[in-house]
Amino acid sequence: xxxxxxxIATAAVGLGLAAATALPALAVDTVVxxxxxxxxLTISAPTTANxxxxxxxxxxxxxxxxxxxxxxxxxxxxxxxxxxxxxxxxTTGGGTGPETIGNINVSYSPGAATATTGEGTFTPGPGGIxxxxxxxxxxxxxxxxxxxxxxxxLTVTIPxxxxxxxxxxxxxxxxx
Numbered sequence: 001x002x003x004x005x006x007x008i009a010t011a012a013v014g015l016g017l018a019a020a021t022a023l024p025a026l027a028v029d030t031v032v033x034x035x036x037x038x039x040x041l042t043i044s045a046p047t048t049a050n051x052x053x054x055x056x057x058x059x060x061x062x063x064x065x066x067x068x069x070x071x072x073x074x075x076x077x078x079x080x081x082x083x084x085x086x087x088x089x090x091t092t093g094g095g096t097g098p099e100t101i102g103n104i105n106v107s108y109s110p111g112a113a114t115a116t117t118g119e120g121t122f123t124p125g126p127g128g129i130x131x132x133x134x135x136x137x138x139x140x141x142x143x144x145x146x147x148x149x150x151x152x153x154l155t156v157t158i159p160x161x162x163x164x165x166x167x168x169x170x171x172x173x174x175x176x
Contacts (some may be wrong), residue, residue, distance in 0.1 A: 036075060038073060038074045038075040038076075039073035039074070040073060040074065041070070041071070041072050041073070041074055041081055041175055041176070042070070042071045042073075042175070043068065043069070043070050043071075043083055043173050043174065043175040044068070044069050044071070045065075045066065045067075045068045045069075045171075045173045046065060046066035046067070049063075049064075049065035049066055049154075050063075051063040051065075051154065051156070054158070056164055058158055059157065059158055060155055060156060060157045060158055061155070061156050061158065062153055062154060062155035062156070063153065063154065064151045064152065064153050064154075065151075065152055065153075065154050065171065066151060067114065067149050067150070067151050068083070068136070068137075068149065068150055068151070068152060068173055069147060069148070069149040070083050070137065070139065070147060070148050070149075070175050071147050072118070072139060072142060072145060072146045072147065073145050074145070075144055075145055076142055076143070076144070077143055078141060078142070078143065079120075079139075079142040079143075080138070080139060080140045080141070080142060081138065081139045081142070081175055081176065082135055082137075082138045082139075082175070082176060083125075083135070083136045083137045083138070083173060083174065083175040084125075084133040084134060084135055084136055084173070084174050084175075085108050085110075085130050085133070085134055085136040085152070085171055085172070085173050085174075086103075086130050086131070086132060086133045086134070086171070086172050086174075087103040087106040087108070087130045087131065087154075087169055087170070087171045087172075088103055088169045088170045088171075088172075089101065089102050089103050089169060090103075090105075090106070090156060090167040090168060090169035091167060091168065091169070092163070092164075092165030092166055092167045092168070093163070093165050097161075098161050098162060098163045099162075099163055099165065101156060101157075101158065101159060101162055101167060101169075102131070103129075103130065103131040103169070104129060104131045105129075105156055105157040105158070105159065106129065106130050106131065106154065106155070106156050106157075106169070106171075107127065107128060107129050107130070107154070107155040107156075107157070108127055108128065108129075108130045108134060108136065108152055108153075108154060108155075108171070109127040109152060109153045109154075109155070110124040110125055110127060110136045110137055110150050110152045111124060111150055111151060111152060111153060112124060112150070113137070113148050113149060113150050114149050114150055114151055115147070115148075115149040116146070116147065116148045116149070117145075117146055117147045118142065118143070118144055118145055118146025118147065119141075119142065119143040119144060119146065120139050120140060120141050120142035120143065120146050121139070121140045121141050122137065122138070122139050122146075122148040123137065123138050123139075123140070124136070124137055124150060125137055125138065130171070133174070136150070136152065136173065137150055154171065
């Protein structure tokens with residue numbers, strides 16, 4: 001007996017669809033990974049600063065030394081950093097006693113942050129005499145990358161015995 005051609009075609013299409021939508025007998029998973037690389041923790045500051053000049057007999061001179069920036073590209077979770085500042089003596093001429101203003105006469109005031117990025121708490125240090133390393137700024141509870149910038153004020157108390165001249169010293173900022 002002959003079957004109608006339409007019934008055979010319908011049955012064949014139905015089997016083809018069933019075969020195309022059936023799940024495979026075996027499956028395999030692929031674990032995919034990637035990395036976010038982190039850089040480091042750096043600090044930048046102006047290479048030079050000029051506080052100006054004062055007349056002989058002045059007791060101090062002060063001024064901003066320019067922006068200091070900590071850049072934290074460590075991509076941390078609950079990270080922290082602390083920036084410090086220290087000064088050398090300031091000298092002129094041959095650096096004899098009267099040509100030297102000791103670093104015990106150099107005070108640092110970080111002031112408030114002028115800019116920050118990222119998540120965390122950014123806090124200025126208390127300031128003070130920088131004859132030893134003093135906390136300039138801190139970053140705490142940090143998540144991911146971040147930056148903090150401040151413009152510190154340096155004040156140099158001038159001893160009565162200081163002679164005239166152009167004095168030079170170095171303020172070093174560090175971060176860790």
